[in-house]
Amino acid sequence: MLRTDHLKVTYGVIEALKDVSIDIKKGSITAILGANGAGKSTLLKTISGLIKPAGGQIYFEDTPIGGVAPEKLTKKRIIHVPEGRKIFSDLTVYENLMIGQFSVKHDTSKASNDTLDYVYELFPILKERSSQPGGLLSGGEQQMLAIARGLMARPELLILDEPSLGLAPLIIKDIFTTLKTLNESGVTILIVEQNALQTLKIADYAYVLQVGNIIKEGPADVLMKDPELIDAYLGKQ
Numbered sequence: 610m611l612r613t614d615h616l617k618v619t620y621g622v623i624e625a626l627k628d629v630s631i632d633i634k635k636g637s638i639t640a641i642l643g644a645n646g647a648g649k650s651t652l653l654k655t656i657s658g659l660i661k662p663a664g665g666q667i668y669f670e671d672t673p674i675g676g677v678a679p680e681k682l683t684k685k686r687i688i689h690v691p692e693g694r695k696i697f698s699d700l701t702v703y704e705n706l707m708i709g710q711f712s713v714k715h716d717t718s719k720a721s722n723d724t725l726d727y728v729y730e731l732f733p734i735l736k737e738r739s740s741q742p743g744g745l746l747s748g749g750e751q752q753m754l755a756i757a758r759g760l761m762a763r764p765e766l767l768i769l770d771e772p773s774l775g776l777a778p779l780i781i782k783d784i785f786t787t788l789k790t791l792n793e794s795g796v797t798i799l800i801v802e803q804n805a806l807q808t809l810k811i812a813d814y815a816y817v818l819q820v821g822n823i824i825k826e827g828p829a830d831v832l833m834k835d836p837e838l839i840d841a842y843l844g845k846q
């Protein structure tokens with residue numbers, strides 16, 4: 610569905626991605642693991658058009674999309690849920706969701722639509738809180754809202770940057786279960802996570818990024834048993 614081919618990204622003199630080739634199969638959950646500063650967020654931002662590559666290419670269903678504006682990629686249903694739950698805290702939960710829909714469809718007059726019902730079904734708490742300002746939600750609820758807002762755009766490829774960051778274990782479990790459900794309903798997922806073991810449990814395939822290079826890749830169930838990975842990322846969990 611989407612692949613990067615020898616992707617290179619620089620911030621001035623810093624080479625954040627040196628030579629990154631990944632392949633995301635339609636219908637899969639693909640995980641990117643790696644330490645802080647490895648280049649994970651940079652990879653996601655480059656795929657969703659927020660950063661222009663300095664070299665290499667990105668193909669979405671065989672069309673080159675490297676450097677294409679993010680709003681055009683949104684219309685191709687490549688949807689990025691950024692790191693750190695960037696919701697609008699003064700807008701209500703409902704308004705936040707409508708912004709997600711507005712990003713792909715400018716006529717939101719039929720607001721009470723199937724997508725909204727679907728999102729409320731996945732995240733019942735958001736329905737209960739729909740008229741409250743987003744800023745009053747708990748951290749976990751805000752993360753659900755950020756994911757839900759992405760879903761309002763009906764993604765083909767949902768890109769998630771650290772959805773579990775700073776959340777309590779029970780909520781993390783809920784979020785991972787929801788991601789699996791979403792994937793089973795046909796959404797392809799690309800996920801970056803520090804929470805490596807839990808991510809490998811839901812993922813099909815994973816890449817390990819280290820200072821701008823892929824140092825390891827494989828089916829998630831194989832990587833889960835990899836001694837080097839257990840030492841570096843999985844052991845402490």
Ligand SMILES: Nc1ncnc2c1ncn2[C@@H]1O[C@H](COP(=O)(O)OP(=O)(O)OP(=O)(O)O)[C@@H](O)[C@H]1O
Nearest residue numbers: 620623624625643644645646647648649650651652
């Ligand atoms: N806007 C920027 N300007 C300059 N350097 C940047 C910028 N954004 C990221 N970097 C650098 O690029 C490298 C990769 O950063 P990136 O945010 O992609 O890492 P990450 O793997 O997502 O890390 P984390 O786990 O901490 O989120 C780091 O060395 C970082 O300092």
Ligand SMILES: [Mg+2]
Nearest residue numbers: 649650651692
């Ligand atoms: Mg990051």
